[in-house]
Amino acid sequence: xxxxxxxxxxxxxxxxxxxxxxxxxxxxxxxxxxxxxxxxxxxxxxxxxxxxxxxxxxxxxxxxxxxxxxxxxxxxxxxxxxxxxxxxxxxxxxxxxxxxxxxxxxxxxxxxxxxxxxxxxxxxxxxxxxxxxxxxxxxxxxxxxxxxxxxxxxxxxxxxxxxxxxxxxxxxxxxxxxxxxxxxxxxxxxxxxxxxxxxxxxxxxxxxxxxxxxxxxxxxxxxxxxxxxxxxxxxxxxxxxxxxxxxxxxxxxxxxxxxxxxxxxxxxxxxxxxxxxxxxxxxxxxxxxxxxxxxxxxx
Amino acid sequence: xxxxxxxxxxxxxxxxxxxxxxxxxxxxxxxxxxxxxxxxxxxxxxxxxxxxxxxxxxxxxxxxxxxxxxxxxxxxxxxxxxxxxxxxxxxxxxxxxxxxxxxxxxxxxxxxxxxxxxxxxxxxxxxxxxxxxxxxxxxxxxxxxxxxxxxxxxxxxxxxxxxxxxxxxxxxxxxxxxxxxxxxxxxxxxxxxxxxxxxxxxxxxxxxxxxxxxxxxxxxxxxxxxxxxxxxxxxxxxxxxxxxxxxxxxxxxxxxxxxxxxxxxxxxxxx
Numbered sequence: 001x002x003x004x005x006x007x008x009x010x011x012x013x014x015x016x017x018x019x020x021x022x023x024x025x026x027x028x029x030x031x032x033x034x035x036x037x038x039x040x041x042x043x044x045x046x047x048x049x050x051x052x053x054x055x056x057x058x059x060x061x062x063x064x065x066x067x068x069x070x071x072x073x074x075x076x077x078x079x080x081x082x083x084x085x086x087x088x089x090x091x092x093x094x095x096x097x098x099x100x101x102x103x104x105x106x107x108x109x110x111x112x113x114x115x116x117x118x119x120x121x122x123x124x125x126x127x128x129x130x131x132x133x134x135x136x137x138x139x140x141x142x143x144x145x146x147x148x149x150x151x152x153x154x155x156x157x158x159x160x161x162x163x164x165x166x167x168x169x170x171x172x173x174x175x176x177x178x179x180x181x182x183x184x185x186x187x188x189x190x191x192x193x194x195x196x197x198x199x200x201x202x203x204x205x206x207x208x209x210x211x212x213x214x215x216x217x218x219x220x221x222x223x224x225x226x227x228x229x230x231x232x233x234x235x236x237x238x239x240x241x242x243x244x245x246x247x248x249x250x251x252x253x254x255x256x257x258x259x260x261x262x263x264x265x266x267x268x269x270x271x272x273x274x275x276x277x278x279x280x281x282x283x284x285x286x287x288x289x290x291x292x293x294x295x296x297x298x299x
Numbered sequence: 300x301x302x303x304x305x306x307x308x309x310x311x312x313x314x315x316x317x318x319x320x321x322x323x324x325x326x327x328x329x330x331x332x333x334x335x336x337x338x339x340x341x342x343x344x345x346x347x348x349x350x351x352x353x354x355x356x357x358x359x360x361x362x363x364x365x366x367x368x369x370x371x372x373x374x375x376x377x378x379x380x381x382x383x384x385x386x387x388x389x390x391x392x393x394x395x396x397x398x399x400x401x402x403x404x405x406x407x408x409x410x411x412x413x414x415x416x417x418x419x420x421x422x423x424x425x426x427x428x429x430x431x432x433x434x435x436x437x438x439x440x441x442x443x444x445x446x447x448x449x450x451x452x453x454x455x456x457x458x459x460x461x462x463x464x465x466x467x468x469x470x471x472x473x474x475x476x477x478x479x480x481x482x483x484x485x486x487x488x489x490x491x492x493x494x495x496x497x498x499x500x501x502x503x504x505x506x507x508x509x510x511x512x513x514x515x516x517x518x519x520x521x522x523x524x525x526x527x528x529x530x531x532x533x534x535x536x537x538x539x540x541x542x543x544x545x546x547x548x549x550x551x552x553x554x555x556x557x558x559x560x561x562x563x564x565x566x567x568x569x570x
Contacts, residue, residue: 023392027400030385030444034404037441041418048421101317104310118553123321125495126545127502129518130538133525134324137331137339137535144327147340175324229409236411238505243525253413260417260509270421273414280411 048270058267066271076255076272083235083252083276084283086166090173091231094181095223097174102185102222103215117186124179132243135172139163139244164246172240177233181226188222189215217295224288231287235280236273252276328542332535339531350536360537363520367501370432370516374439375497381440382447382492390455401448408445415441416509423510430512438506443496450495450552454488454559487559494552498545517541 049066052059070076105116123131138144139162146158162168192215200214201207216223238253245251252272259269331339335347354360388394389401407415419438428434458481466476504518511519521537524530 019392020394023388023394023397026392027385027388027394027397030381030388030404031400033381034406034441034444037419037422037437038406038415039403041422042414044421044425045414045418097317100310100313104314108310114553114557118549119318120321122546122549123325125498125502125549126325126542127504127518127538129502129504129521130328130542131325133521133534133538134327137327137531138324140339142338142340144339144341147342151341175320179321232409233411236413238413253411256413256417260420266421269417273417276411277414 045270046274048267049274051267053265053267066268067275069268070271070275076252079250079252079255080275080279082166082250084279086169086173086249086251087231087235087237087280088283088287089170090177090234091181091227093170093174094178094230095185095226097178098181098226099185099223102182102189105182106186106189117183120179120182122179124176128176129239131176132172132239135168135175136163136243139168139171163244165248166245168244168246169240169249169251172244173234173237176240177230181230184225184229185219185222188219192218212298220292220295224291227288227291228284231284232280236276325542328535329539332532332539334532337529337532339535350532351540353533354536354540357533360517360520360533363515363517366432366514367517370435370439370507371497371500373436374443374500375493377436378440378443378447378496379451379489379492382444382451382496383489385444386448386451386455390452390458391460404448405445407442412442412505413509416506419506420509430510432511432514432516434510434512435507435516438510439500439503442503442506443499446499447492447496450492450556451485451488454485454491454556458484485559487555491552491555491559494548494555498548498552501541501548502545 048058050062050064052061052063052065070080101120105113105120109116136143140146141158141160141163143163145162146155149155150158196218197210197214200210205213235251236253236256237251238257241249241251241254256269256272256276259265259272263269327339330343332350333346333348334343335345335349336343385401385404389397416438419434419441423430423434423437462480462484463476466480467473471479502518503516504522507516507519508522515523517537521534524534
């Protein structure tokens, strides 16, 4: 009896003193917090999306009608398409703009690498709301660009097409996110073994060939995470379309917000949120696969 | 390598243009906050500090600033404590479920913020809680954790474990070891995490917007003021102050972070 009891006791003590147990114990407060305030709430949103709003109460019978509405109502379909295409354009532009900067810092930053990274990320961490506001100030009818151009005599009438359309949304979002895209690309460029590039060059690669066949494929993970880290959050952006988008630049977040606010249709709002996530993940996944195939084929 | 170098003369030009694109819009806010006109347009009409004076007498704004300060301090302290545990766990130990656990904690970086916001809103209202500064704090901790984690994981990574083992072997208690060996080495990273999460909280809008009741934080207050065109100069003045504060806080964080890096390198070269 005693012998039988001490063996598991000793085992359990050994387990409690193992790396496994200590690691789990140490991470558990944070993990529990994230489970309680991130994972569970998101699960509840998914649950809600299968229920329906019955005036003031929630009807908890399983239904797909919210998804039917989200996917087939022209207004939501248009919002999804616009949100996806805006976030796609923004993420592609951001990655293209960020790559040379990341490359420059990694290969020619010298001792000032950290300083450059810091300078580039500062705007990302200072108020997002204020950055959007500054674009409203730039692009407005009586804004900086129009009044500046008129004062310099280049135009005589203010240009009306600057603000309140999807272009304004794209410009503002690119400005907001481009710094963030630099970091993952930079990290993957830093990991590249420089002797591989030299070897390729010694064997006769031109600079462009070296870029396409060595640097680009090896930095692909960074490019992909930069792409994802921009595309997924921007699809649900609320502030930018509200402030500079006007009627033509409305995105899906506005519809989500309306359903959780004034319209008070939580299940529909939930279904719109879930659909946004599913659509953007699917779109991003397909693009990543396509991009991988493309890089493999030029290699 | 030299052949690549010879091709890069266009890069500095692009880098300069890029920095202009990045900073020009941001620098406009302070510029117009000192301009003596009710609209933000060229040509500039003259220097004034009256928008700042008006701000100082604005009690609603001062209330929002106080709220932001309270929320920011609470968020940065709790976030950093939680992030210390998690960052230490993933840099010091190897355990099953480490990747999904880290993934979940870092997930807010990869999610549209509005989805985090509405899901928390549903839970808070379902539980019958009042929207208040507390609900903003609860939400912003989730949002700030990934930033704190990145700072702290970098700070803890490469920490020489033998120092702690030596301390324990010499008879120091686990707590004493933490306080007298571990903490001094990682302190700069912890300070950096506090500053970064405070800044992120100060500037965070979406969660504060959805989860605030009657008491707004500064970004929520600004959002409300944007409806009134006449308030724009004051908003620009407030925005300029917030930006300067953010830049100062982040610069301090960067200095601490570098200090941490240097300490780690010094330890490594000694060992």
